[in-house]
Amino acid sequence: MADSQLICLDDTHVNEKVTEAQARFYYSEEQRRALQALVAKGEPGYRERLQDGPLRDFLSSRELRALPDAWRRYEAHLEGGGAGGGDVSLAYWPECSDTEVPPLDLGWTDKNFYRGISRVSLFTHPRKEENAPHLRQVIREMIQQAHRIIAVVMDLFTDRDIFQDIVDAAYKRRIPVYIILDEEGVKFFLEMCKCMNLSSFQIQNIRVRFVTGVGFYMPSGKIKGTLASRFLMVDGEQVATGSYSFTWSSSHIDRNILLLLTGQNVEMFDIEFRELYAISEEVNLYKELNIASPFHSGAGISELRSSTVSRKMINPKYGLVTGPAPGEMFWASRQRQESQGKLERNEEESESKKRLNQFLNDLITVEQVLPEILPPLENLGRVNRSPQRLLSFFHRDPKRKSKSRESIRDTKKDEEAGSSVANGESNSKQGKMNPNSSTGDKTKRSACVMS
Numbered sequence: 001m002a003d004s005q006l007i008c009l010d011d012t013h014v015n016e017k018v019t020e021a022q023a024r025f026y027y028s029e030e031q032r033r034a035l036q037a038l039v040a041k042g043e044p045g046y047r048e049r050l051q052d053g054p055l056r057d058f059l060s061s062r063e064l065r066a067l068p069d070a071w072r073r074y075e076a077h078l079e080g081g082g083a084g085g086g087d088v089s090l091a092y093w094p095e096c097s098d099t100e101v102p103p104l105d106l107g108w109t110d111k112n113f114y115r116g117i118s119r120v121s122l123f124t125h126p127r128k129e130e131n132a133p134h135l136r137q138v139i140r141e142m143i144q145q146a147h148r149i150i151a152v153v154m155d156l157f158t159d160r161d162i163f164q165d166i167v168d169a170a171y172k173r174r175i176p177v178y179i180i181l182d183e184e185g186v187k188f189f190l191e192m193c194k195c196m197n198l199s200s201f202q203i204q205n206i207r208v209r210f211v212t213g214v215g216f217y218m219p220s221g222k223i224k225g226t227l228a229s230r231f232l233m234v235d236g237e238q239v240a241t242g243s244y245s246f247t248w249s250s251s252h253i254d255r256n257i258l259l260l261l262t263g264q265n266v267e268m269f270d271i272e273f274r275e276l277y278a279i280s281e282e283v284n285l286y287k288e289l290n291i292a293s294p295f296h297s298g299a300g301i302s303e304l305r306s307s308t309v310s311r312k313m314i315n316p317k318y319g320l321v322t323g324p325a326p327g328e329m330f331w332a333s334r335q336r337q338e339s340q341g342k343l344e345r346n347e348e349e350s351e352s353k354k355r356l357n358q359f360l361n362d363l364i365t366v367e368q369v370l371p372e373i374l375p376p377l378e379n380l381g382r383v384n385r386s387p388q389r390l391l392s393f394f395h396r397d398p399k400r401k402s403k404s405r406e407s408i409r410d411t412k413k414d415e416e417a418g419s420s421v422a423n424g425e426s427n428s429k430q431g432k433m434n435p436n437s438s439t440g441d442k443t444k445r446s447a448c449v450m451s
Helices: 003-008 031-042 043-052 061-070 075-079 135-144 158-171 183-195 248-252 261-279 307-314 334-365 377-383 386-394 398-433 437-450
Strands: 071-073 118-124 150-154 177-182 206-211 221-223 232-233 238-242 256-262 282-283
Touching: 003 221, 031 061, 031 221, 031 238, 043 118, 061 071, 118 135, 135 158, 135 232, 135 238, 150 261, 158 177, 158 206, 177 183, 177 261, 183 206, 183 386, 232 261, 238 261, 256 261, 307 398
Parallel strands: 150 177, 177 206
Antiparallel strands: 071 221, 118 256, 150 232, 206 282, 232 238, 238 256
Protein backbone atom coordinates (compact mmCIF):
# COMPACT_ATOMS: atom_id res chain seq x y z
CA MET A 1 0.00 0.00 0.00
CA ALA A 2 1.25 3.49 -0.83
CA ASP A 3 2.39 5.91 1.85
CA SER A 4 -0.39 8.35 0.99
CA GLN A 5 -2.99 5.63 1.56
CA LEU A 6 -1.42 4.67 4.87
CA ILE A 7 -1.53 8.30 5.98
CA CYS A 8 -5.24 8.51 5.14
CA LEU A 9 -5.95 5.52 7.41
CA ASP A 10 -4.57 7.42 10.36
CA ASP A 11 -7.45 8.98 12.30
CA THR A 12 -5.29 11.74 13.70
CA HIS A 13 -4.02 12.86 10.30
CA VAL A 14 -5.46 16.01 8.77
CA ASN A 15 -4.69 16.70 5.12
CA GLU A 16 -2.90 19.99 4.63
CA LYS A 17 -4.73 22.43 2.38
CA VAL A 18 -2.59 23.50 -0.58
CA THR A 19 -3.38 26.99 -1.85
CA GLU A 20 -2.85 28.42 -5.31
CA ALA A 21 0.09 30.46 -4.06
CA GLN A 22 2.13 27.34 -3.32
CA ALA A 23 4.31 25.82 -6.01
CA ARG A 24 2.99 22.28 -5.48
CA PHE A 25 -0.58 23.32 -6.16
CA TYR A 26 -1.86 21.17 -9.06
CA TYR A 27 -5.31 19.61 -8.63
CA SER A 28 -8.42 21.43 -7.44
CA GLU A 29 -11.84 19.85 -6.95
CA GLU A 30 -13.50 23.24 -7.55
CA GLN A 31 -11.81 23.48 -10.96
CA ARG A 32 -13.03 19.98 -11.84
CA ARG A 33 -16.63 20.94 -11.07
CA ALA A 34 -16.25 24.08 -13.18
CA LEU A 35 -14.98 21.98 -16.13
CA GLN A 36 -17.92 19.62 -15.73
CA ALA A 37 -20.29 22.59 -15.89
CA LEU A 38 -18.47 23.86 -18.99
CA VAL A 39 -18.91 20.53 -20.79
CA ALA A 40 -22.56 20.13 -19.76
CA LYS A 41 -23.87 23.71 -20.08
CA GLY A 42 -21.24 25.54 -22.06
CA GLU A 43 -19.58 28.83 -21.18
CA PRO A 44 -22.64 30.22 -19.29
CA GLY A 45 -22.61 27.24 -16.94
CA TYR A 46 -18.87 27.72 -16.41
CA ARG A 47 -19.34 31.41 -15.49
CA GLU A 48 -22.15 30.54 -13.14
CA ARG A 49 -19.99 27.99 -11.36
CA LEU A 50 -17.23 30.56 -10.86
CA GLN A 51 -19.67 32.94 -9.21
CA ASP A 52 -21.10 30.29 -6.86
CA GLY A 53 -17.76 29.30 -5.38
CA PRO A 54 -14.68 31.26 -4.36
CA LEU A 55 -12.91 30.46 -7.62
CA ARG A 56 -11.20 32.75 -10.06
CA ASP A 57 -11.25 32.33 -13.83
CA PHE A 58 -8.50 29.86 -14.84
CA LEU A 59 -9.30 29.25 -18.55
CA SER A 60 -8.53 31.39 -21.58
CA SER A 61 -10.96 32.07 -24.40
CA ARG A 62 -9.14 29.56 -26.64
CA GLU A 63 -9.45 26.86 -23.98
CA LEU A 64 -13.13 27.64 -23.48
CA ARG A 65 -13.71 26.78 -27.15
CA ALA A 66 -11.30 23.82 -27.40
CA LEU A 67 -12.05 21.87 -24.21
CA PRO A 68 -15.75 21.13 -24.94
CA ASP A 69 -14.76 19.90 -28.41
CA ALA A 70 -12.12 17.59 -26.89
CA TRP A 71 -14.57 15.98 -24.46
CA ARG A 72 -15.45 12.36 -25.21
CA ARG A 73 -17.92 10.08 -23.46
CA TYR A 74 -16.51 6.84 -22.10
CA GLU A 75 -16.79 3.96 -24.57
CA ALA A 76 -18.02 1.58 -21.86
CA HIS A 77 -21.23 3.62 -21.49
CA LEU A 78 -21.88 3.55 -25.22
CA GLU A 79 -21.28 -0.19 -25.49
CA GLY A 80 -23.89 -0.97 -22.83
CA GLY A 81 -21.95 -1.84 -19.73
CA GLY A 82 -19.52 -4.42 -18.49
CA ALA A 83 -19.53 -8.17 -18.28
CA GLY A 84 -23.05 -8.46 -16.92
CA GLY A 85 -24.56 -6.07 -19.46
CA GLY A 86 -25.58 -3.52 -16.80
CA ASP A 87 -24.14 -0.18 -15.82
CA VAL A 88 -20.38 0.02 -15.48
CA SER A 89 -19.32 0.25 -11.86
CA LEU A 90 -15.99 1.08 -10.28
CA ALA A 91 -15.09 -2.63 -10.19
CA TYR A 92 -12.23 -3.99 -12.25
CA TRP A 93 -13.32 -5.83 -15.37
CA PRO A 94 -10.37 -7.36 -17.27
CA GLU A 95 -12.39 -7.87 -20.45
CA CYS A 96 -13.04 -4.12 -20.59
CA SER A 97 -9.66 -2.73 -19.57
CA ASP A 98 -6.94 -5.21 -20.55
CA THR A 99 -5.16 -4.51 -23.82
CA GLU A 100 -2.07 -6.00 -25.40
CA VAL A 101 1.17 -4.10 -25.10
CA PRO A 102 2.48 -3.59 -28.66
CA PRO A 103 5.94 -5.11 -29.12
CA LEU A 104 8.89 -3.42 -30.78
CA ASP A 105 8.84 -6.19 -33.36
CA LEU A 106 11.54 -4.70 -35.60
CA GLY A 107 14.09 -4.71 -32.79
CA TRP A 108 15.54 -2.11 -30.48
CA THR A 109 18.94 -0.75 -29.61
CA ASP A 110 21.07 -2.53 -27.00
CA LYS A 111 22.48 0.69 -25.53
CA ASN A 112 21.61 0.09 -21.88
CA PHE A 113 24.75 0.95 -19.94
CA TYR A 114 27.16 3.17 -21.85
CA ARG A 115 25.90 5.52 -24.56
CA GLY A 116 29.04 7.49 -25.25
CA ILE A 117 30.24 10.89 -24.12
CA SER A 118 27.51 13.18 -22.79
CA ARG A 119 27.28 16.46 -24.70
CA VAL A 120 24.65 19.17 -25.23
CA SER A 121 24.52 21.37 -28.34
CA LEU A 122 22.06 24.21 -28.96
CA PHE A 123 20.71 25.25 -32.38
CA THR A 124 18.24 28.04 -33.09
CA HIS A 125 16.21 29.41 -35.96
CA PRO A 126 17.16 32.03 -36.98
CA ARG A 127 20.81 31.09 -36.49
CA LYS A 128 22.99 32.88 -33.95
CA GLU A 129 26.20 32.19 -35.90
CA GLU A 130 26.82 32.25 -39.62
CA ASN A 131 28.52 28.83 -39.69
CA ALA A 132 25.85 27.14 -37.57
CA PRO A 133 23.75 24.55 -39.47
CA HIS A 134 20.02 24.95 -39.92
CA LEU A 135 17.70 22.93 -37.68
CA ARG A 136 16.42 20.99 -40.68
CA GLN A 137 19.97 20.13 -41.71
CA VAL A 138 20.74 18.76 -38.24
CA ILE A 139 17.68 16.51 -38.33
CA ARG A 140 18.33 15.21 -41.86
CA GLU A 141 22.00 14.47 -41.15
CA MET A 142 21.04 12.49 -38.06
CA ILE A 143 18.61 10.36 -40.07
CA GLN A 144 21.02 9.86 -42.98
CA GLN A 145 23.82 8.76 -40.62
CA ALA A 146 21.67 6.30 -38.62
CA HIS A 147 22.81 2.68 -38.43
CA ARG A 148 20.58 0.78 -35.97
CA ILE A 149 17.32 2.50 -35.02
CA ILE A 150 15.24 5.62 -35.73
CA ALA A 151 12.52 6.69 -33.29
CA VAL A 152 10.34 9.78 -33.84
CA VAL A 153 7.83 11.41 -31.48
CA MET A 154 6.11 14.35 -33.20
CA ASP A 155 2.90 16.30 -32.88
CA LEU A 156 2.78 17.20 -36.59
CA PHE A 157 4.84 15.50 -39.32
CA THR A 158 4.36 16.84 -42.86
CA ASP A 159 7.91 17.58 -44.11
CA ARG A 160 8.34 15.38 -47.19
CA ASP A 161 12.12 15.71 -47.38
CA ILE A 162 12.60 14.49 -43.83
CA PHE A 163 10.17 11.63 -44.35
CA GLN A 164 11.90 10.68 -47.61
CA ASP A 165 15.15 10.34 -45.66
CA ILE A 166 13.35 8.07 -43.21
CA VAL A 167 11.90 5.95 -46.04
CA ASP A 168 15.35 5.61 -47.63
CA ALA A 169 16.85 4.54 -44.32
CA ALA A 170 14.13 1.92 -43.82
CA TYR A 171 14.09 0.69 -47.43
CA LYS A 172 17.70 0.94 -48.61
CA ARG A 173 19.62 0.45 -45.34
CA ARG A 174 16.95 -1.71 -43.63
CA ILE A 175 16.90 0.35 -40.44
CA PRO A 176 13.87 -0.13 -38.14
CA VAL A 177 11.79 3.05 -37.88
CA TYR A 178 9.18 3.78 -35.21
CA ILE A 179 6.99 6.89 -35.45
CA ILE A 180 4.58 8.08 -32.75
CA LEU A 181 2.21 10.91 -33.71
CA ASP A 182 -0.52 12.88 -32.05
CA GLU A 183 -3.98 11.61 -32.90
CA GLU A 184 -4.97 14.87 -34.57
CA GLY A 185 -1.82 14.88 -36.69
CA VAL A 186 -2.34 11.40 -38.16
CA LYS A 187 -4.62 12.61 -40.97
CA PHE A 188 -2.06 15.17 -42.12
CA PHE A 189 0.69 12.56 -42.01
CA LEU A 190 -1.39 10.21 -44.18
CA GLU A 191 -2.01 13.02 -46.67
CA MET A 192 1.74 13.40 -47.07
CA CYS A 193 2.20 9.64 -47.52
CA LYS A 194 -0.47 9.46 -50.22
CA CYS A 195 1.26 12.19 -52.20
CA MET A 196 4.59 10.30 -52.17
CA ASN A 197 3.29 7.14 -53.92
CA LEU A 198 4.90 4.70 -51.51
CA SER A 199 5.15 0.96 -52.14
CA SER A 200 4.80 -1.96 -49.75
CA PHE A 201 8.56 -2.58 -49.70
CA GLN A 202 9.33 1.02 -48.77
CA ILE A 203 7.15 0.99 -45.64
CA GLN A 204 7.83 -2.58 -44.54
CA ASN A 205 10.31 -1.50 -41.84
CA ILE A 206 8.23 1.46 -40.64
CA ARG A 207 5.79 1.30 -37.72
CA VAL A 208 3.43 4.26 -37.17
CA ARG A 209 1.28 4.67 -34.05
CA PHE A 210 -0.57 7.52 -32.33
CA VAL A 211 -1.27 8.62 -28.77
CA THR A 212 -3.23 11.34 -27.04
CA GLY A 213 -2.45 13.50 -24.05
CA VAL A 214 -2.98 12.57 -20.41
CA GLY A 215 -6.50 13.97 -20.46
CA PHE A 216 -8.80 15.11 -17.70
CA TYR A 217 -11.20 12.50 -16.31
CA MET A 218 -14.73 13.27 -15.21
CA PRO A 219 -17.61 11.01 -14.13
CA SER A 220 -19.33 10.95 -17.54
CA GLY A 221 -16.37 11.32 -19.87
CA LYS A 222 -12.87 12.54 -20.49
CA ILE A 223 -11.34 15.68 -21.98
CA LYS A 224 -8.80 14.39 -24.43
CA GLY A 225 -5.31 15.90 -24.42
CA THR A 226 -2.72 16.23 -27.16
CA LEU A 227 0.84 15.03 -27.65
CA ALA A 228 3.13 18.03 -27.34
CA SER A 229 6.44 16.12 -27.16
CA ARG A 230 8.86 16.48 -30.05
CA PHE A 231 12.08 14.52 -30.28
CA LEU A 232 14.10 12.32 -32.62
CA MET A 233 16.27 9.49 -31.26
CA VAL A 234 18.90 7.79 -33.45
CA ASP A 235 20.75 4.57 -32.54
CA GLY A 236 20.12 5.13 -28.84
CA GLU A 237 23.05 7.57 -28.80
CA GLN A 238 21.65 10.90 -30.04
CA VAL A 239 18.46 12.83 -29.36
CA ALA A 240 17.26 16.05 -30.96
CA THR A 241 14.46 17.74 -29.01
CA GLY A 242 12.91 21.16 -28.70
CA SER A 243 10.11 23.24 -30.16
CA TYR A 244 10.93 22.30 -33.77
CA SER A 245 8.25 20.29 -35.60
CA PHE A 246 8.78 18.38 -38.83
CA THR A 247 6.86 20.84 -41.02
CA TRP A 248 7.83 23.30 -43.72
CA SER A 249 6.45 26.24 -41.73
CA SER A 250 8.45 25.32 -38.67
CA SER A 251 11.64 25.23 -40.78
CA HIS A 252 11.14 28.51 -42.63
CA ILE A 253 8.66 30.72 -40.81
CA ASP A 254 8.55 29.96 -37.09
CA ARG A 255 11.14 30.70 -34.43
CA ASN A 256 12.39 27.47 -32.91
CA ILE A 257 15.04 25.99 -30.68
CA LEU A 258 16.67 22.55 -30.94
CA LEU A 259 18.83 20.71 -28.41
CA LEU A 260 21.15 17.91 -29.55
CA LEU A 261 21.89 15.52 -26.66
CA THR A 262 24.35 12.62 -26.64
CA GLY A 263 25.59 10.07 -24.10
CA GLN A 264 23.68 9.28 -20.94
CA ASN A 265 21.27 12.16 -21.61
CA VAL A 266 19.54 9.87 -24.11
CA GLU A 267 18.51 7.30 -21.50
CA MET A 268 15.39 9.12 -20.27
CA PHE A 269 14.21 9.67 -23.85
CA ASP A 270 14.68 5.96 -24.52
CA ILE A 271 12.44 5.12 -21.56
CA GLU A 272 9.89 7.78 -22.52
CA PHE A 273 9.60 6.48 -26.07
CA ARG A 274 9.01 2.89 -24.96
CA GLU A 275 6.33 4.02 -22.51
CA LEU A 276 4.58 6.05 -25.22
CA TYR A 277 4.80 3.13 -27.61
CA ALA A 278 3.23 0.81 -25.02
CA ILE A 279 0.12 3.00 -24.66
CA SER A 280 -0.15 3.92 -28.35
CA GLU A 281 -2.53 2.62 -30.98
CA GLU A 282 -1.67 1.36 -34.44
CA VAL A 283 -1.91 3.24 -37.72
CA ASN A 284 -2.07 0.59 -40.45
CA LEU A 285 -0.29 2.20 -43.39
CA TYR A 286 -1.20 -0.65 -45.73
CA LYS A 287 -4.89 -0.16 -45.04
CA GLU A 288 -4.82 3.64 -45.05
CA LEU A 289 -2.76 3.86 -48.25
CA ASN A 290 -4.59 1.00 -50.04
CA ILE A 291 -1.42 -1.07 -50.39
CA ALA A 292 -1.38 -4.86 -50.37
CA SER A 293 0.47 -6.17 -47.34
CA PRO A 294 3.51 -8.38 -48.17
CA PHE A 295 3.06 -10.35 -44.94
CA HIS A 296 0.25 -12.43 -46.43
CA SER A 297 0.33 -14.36 -49.67
CA GLY A 298 -3.17 -13.35 -50.85
CA ALA A 299 -4.03 -10.16 -52.72
CA GLY A 300 -5.84 -7.30 -51.10
CA ILE A 301 -5.43 -5.34 -47.92
CA SER A 302 -4.65 -7.26 -44.74
CA GLU A 303 -3.82 -6.23 -41.22
CA LEU A 304 -0.64 -6.92 -39.28
CA ARG A 305 -0.64 -9.78 -36.85
CA SER A 306 -1.10 -9.08 -33.15
CA SER A 307 1.69 -9.52 -30.63
CA THR A 308 0.09 -12.75 -29.36
CA VAL A 309 0.20 -14.30 -32.82
CA SER A 310 3.75 -13.04 -33.32
CA ARG A 311 4.88 -14.70 -30.09
CA LYS A 312 3.21 -17.95 -31.14
CA MET A 313 5.02 -17.87 -34.45
CA ILE A 314 8.35 -18.00 -32.61
CA ASN A 315 7.45 -21.50 -31.44
CA PRO A 316 8.70 -24.06 -34.01
CA LYS A 317 5.43 -26.02 -33.96
CA TYR A 318 3.66 -23.02 -35.52
CA GLY A 319 6.25 -22.63 -38.26
CA LEU A 320 4.60 -25.23 -40.49
CA VAL A 321 1.23 -23.49 -40.64
CA THR A 322 2.15 -19.80 -40.60
CA GLY A 323 3.92 -17.54 -43.02
CA PRO A 324 6.84 -15.19 -42.39
CA ALA A 325 6.72 -13.02 -39.28
CA PRO A 326 5.77 -9.35 -39.76
CA GLY A 327 8.92 -8.10 -38.08
CA GLU A 328 11.41 -9.69 -40.45
CA MET A 329 14.08 -7.32 -41.65
CA PHE A 330 14.57 -9.02 -45.01
CA TRP A 331 12.24 -8.50 -47.88
CA ALA A 332 9.77 -11.20 -48.81
CA SER A 333 10.86 -11.21 -52.43
CA ARG A 334 14.46 -11.82 -51.48
CA GLN A 335 13.37 -14.72 -49.30
CA ARG A 336 11.55 -16.30 -52.24
CA GLN A 337 14.59 -15.83 -54.44
CA GLU A 338 16.85 -17.38 -51.83
CA SER A 339 14.53 -20.38 -51.42
CA GLN A 340 14.48 -20.94 -55.17
CA GLY A 341 18.24 -20.50 -55.34
CA LYS A 342 18.74 -23.15 -52.65
CA LEU A 343 16.75 -25.68 -54.67
CA GLU A 344 18.84 -24.94 -57.74
CA ARG A 345 22.10 -25.16 -55.83
CA ASN A 346 21.33 -28.53 -54.24
CA GLU A 347 22.48 -30.49 -57.29
CA GLU A 348 25.60 -28.38 -57.71
CA GLU A 349 26.48 -28.79 -54.04
CA SER A 350 26.07 -32.57 -54.27
CA GLU A 351 28.46 -32.73 -57.25
CA SER A 352 30.96 -30.46 -55.51
CA LYS A 353 30.82 -32.61 -52.36
CA LYS A 354 31.55 -35.73 -54.41
CA ARG A 355 34.53 -34.07 -56.05
CA LEU A 356 35.82 -32.86 -52.70
CA ASN A 357 35.55 -36.32 -51.15
CA GLN A 358 37.31 -37.87 -54.14
CA PHE A 359 40.09 -35.30 -53.87
CA LEU A 360 40.52 -35.99 -50.14
CA ASN A 361 40.69 -39.74 -50.78
CA ASP A 362 43.35 -39.18 -53.43
CA LEU A 363 45.38 -37.14 -50.98
CA ILE A 364 45.28 -39.96 -48.45
CA THR A 365 46.38 -42.66 -50.95
CA VAL A 366 49.29 -40.67 -52.42
CA GLU A 367 52.65 -42.25 -51.52
CA GLN A 368 54.74 -39.82 -49.57
CA VAL A 369 58.54 -39.77 -49.75
CA LEU A 370 60.09 -38.84 -46.44
CA PRO A 371 63.23 -36.68 -46.52
CA GLU A 372 66.58 -38.03 -45.42
CA ILE A 373 67.68 -37.24 -41.88
CA LEU A 374 70.68 -34.96 -41.70
CA PRO A 375 73.55 -35.78 -39.29
CA PRO A 376 73.71 -33.85 -36.02
CA LEU A 377 75.63 -30.63 -35.92
CA GLU A 378 78.06 -31.90 -33.32
CA ASN A 379 79.39 -34.51 -35.78
CA LEU A 380 79.72 -31.83 -38.43
CA GLY A 381 81.82 -29.79 -36.05
CA ARG A 382 84.29 -32.64 -35.64
CA VAL A 383 84.92 -32.73 -39.37
CA ASN A 384 85.51 -29.05 -39.74
CA ARG A 385 84.21 -26.32 -37.46
CA SER A 386 84.87 -23.48 -39.90
CA PRO A 387 81.71 -21.44 -40.67
CA GLN A 388 82.40 -21.56 -44.39
CA ARG A 389 82.34 -25.35 -44.49
CA LEU A 390 79.15 -25.48 -42.41
CA LEU A 391 77.43 -22.91 -44.62
CA SER A 392 78.46 -24.71 -47.76
CA PHE A 393 77.12 -27.96 -46.28
CA PHE A 394 73.61 -26.57 -45.70
CA HIS A 395 73.49 -24.91 -49.12
CA ARG A 396 74.87 -27.78 -51.17
CA ASP A 397 73.14 -29.30 -54.17
CA PRO A 398 70.44 -31.81 -53.13
CA LYS A 399 71.59 -34.18 -55.92
CA ARG A 400 74.95 -34.47 -54.20
CA LYS A 401 73.42 -35.25 -50.83
CA SER A 402 74.19 -38.96 -50.94
CA LYS A 403 77.76 -38.36 -52.08
CA SER A 404 78.42 -35.90 -49.29
CA ARG A 405 77.13 -38.36 -46.72
CA GLU A 406 79.33 -41.08 -48.09
CA SER A 407 82.29 -38.71 -47.94
CA ILE A 408 81.43 -37.95 -44.29
CA ARG A 409 81.39 -41.67 -43.51
CA ASP A 410 84.75 -42.12 -45.31
CA THR A 411 86.27 -39.27 -43.34
CA LYS A 412 85.00 -40.87 -40.12
CA LYS A 413 86.69 -44.15 -41.07
CA ASP A 414 89.88 -42.33 -41.98
CA GLU A 415 89.84 -40.52 -38.63
CA GLU A 416 89.35 -43.78 -36.74
CA ALA A 417 92.14 -45.49 -38.74
CA GLY A 418 94.41 -42.53 -38.32
CA SER A 419 93.78 -42.39 -34.58
CA SER A 420 94.54 -46.11 -34.20
CA VAL A 421 97.73 -45.78 -36.18
CA ALA A 422 98.76 -42.76 -34.19
CA ASN A 423 98.18 -44.59 -30.93
CA GLY A 424 100.31 -47.54 -32.15
CA GLU A 425 103.18 -45.29 -33.15
CA SER A 426 103.15 -43.47 -29.84
CA ASN A 427 103.25 -46.73 -27.93
CA SER A 428 106.14 -47.95 -30.03
CA LYS A 429 107.99 -44.73 -29.48
CA GLN A 430 107.47 -44.94 -25.78
CA GLY A 431 108.81 -48.47 -25.90
CA LYS A 432 111.90 -47.37 -27.72
CA MET A 433 112.50 -44.45 -25.43
CA ASN A 434 112.30 -46.62 -22.25
CA PRO A 435 113.53 -50.10 -23.25
CA ASN A 436 114.68 -51.05 -19.74
CA SER A 437 111.95 -49.44 -17.79
CA SER A 438 110.70 -52.72 -16.33
CA THR A 439 114.22 -53.93 -15.41
CA GLY A 440 115.11 -50.60 -13.88
CA ASP A 441 112.12 -50.76 -11.61
CA LYS A 442 113.07 -54.25 -10.51
CA THR A 443 116.60 -53.19 -9.62
CA LYS A 444 115.30 -50.24 -7.63
CA ARG A 445 112.89 -52.41 -5.67
CA SER A 446 115.63 -54.96 -4.89
CA ALA A 447 117.98 -52.25 -3.72
CA CYS A 448 115.38 -50.96 -1.34
CA VAL A 449 114.86 -54.43 0.09
CA MET A 450 118.61 -55.00 0.64
CA SER A 451 119.00 -51.77 2.40
